[in-house]
Amino acid sequence: MPIYEYACKACGCQFEHLLLPAAKTDPVCPACQSRDLEKLLSGFALSTSELTKARVKAARTQMAQSKDHKDKQIAEAEYVKHHVEDHLPPAEPPPRRLK
């Protein structure tokens, strides 16, 4: 049975609608009962490999768009590190036991 995804143009919510062959009812927004809906491409129709390919492609595009992505990540990591170090109490030497 095909499952279609819809986005409600009225309130913006997205929902899945199972299209039953017997019941020829139009999908209605569960949130606001609007019938002003936009049909989305459902992941149901895509095979897993196609979905993975699409995700990899999307990730690569995202990476290409942000050239300094890695630099930013490193800078953020170092910032966090410094930030944490600044707020940590100074490391105390292990207590020595006097004999």
Ligand SMILES: [Zn+2]
């Ligand atoms: Zn709605």
